[in-house]
Amino acid sequence: MPLAQGLIVVHSDAAHRTKSGDSRIVQIAPMAAEVLRRLSGVREMPGKAYVFRGPKSDQLSYILSSRLFRKYRRLANLPEAPSFHSVRKTYGAILTSGGVPIRSIRKLLGHSDMRITAEIYADVLSDALRKQVEGAFSNLHL
Secondary structure, three states: OHHHHOEEEEOOOOOOOOOOOOOEEEEOOHHHHHHHHHHHHHOOOOOOOOOOOOOOOOOOOHHHHHHHHHHHHHHOOOOOOOOHHHHHHHHHHHHHHOOOOHHHHHHHHOOOOHHHHHHHOHHHHHHHHHHHHHHHHOOOOO
16 A cells, blocks of 8 residues: 555546646655554545545545635634645645755656746755755865
């Protein structure tokens, strides 16, 4: 089971099509994987074992997931700015600032072209690169 390894599968099919049209496996943060493992132990996960399931089917639509995100964001008294999609962008920014190679981020986010990933995260990438270069030379005594 991919969740045991900290992976989730983003399916692309007739009911839900990703932008690229391809299904993909996404590595998630260890804390998120632990929460999802606990959740899967509490409820039965039939079929493709969707992590996010709708009330009437095995699959949760993007529209309903966005609506639920807004609902719980308000209940948690979080600012209105974060959206369901911005969580995805934050994931990419954290990976970029952590030094994960841009090709890996492109694959994880499912971008069809690496230029898309590079353009979106250019500011974060240049800042992370500057910090890496400074760190590499910080211990040299010239």
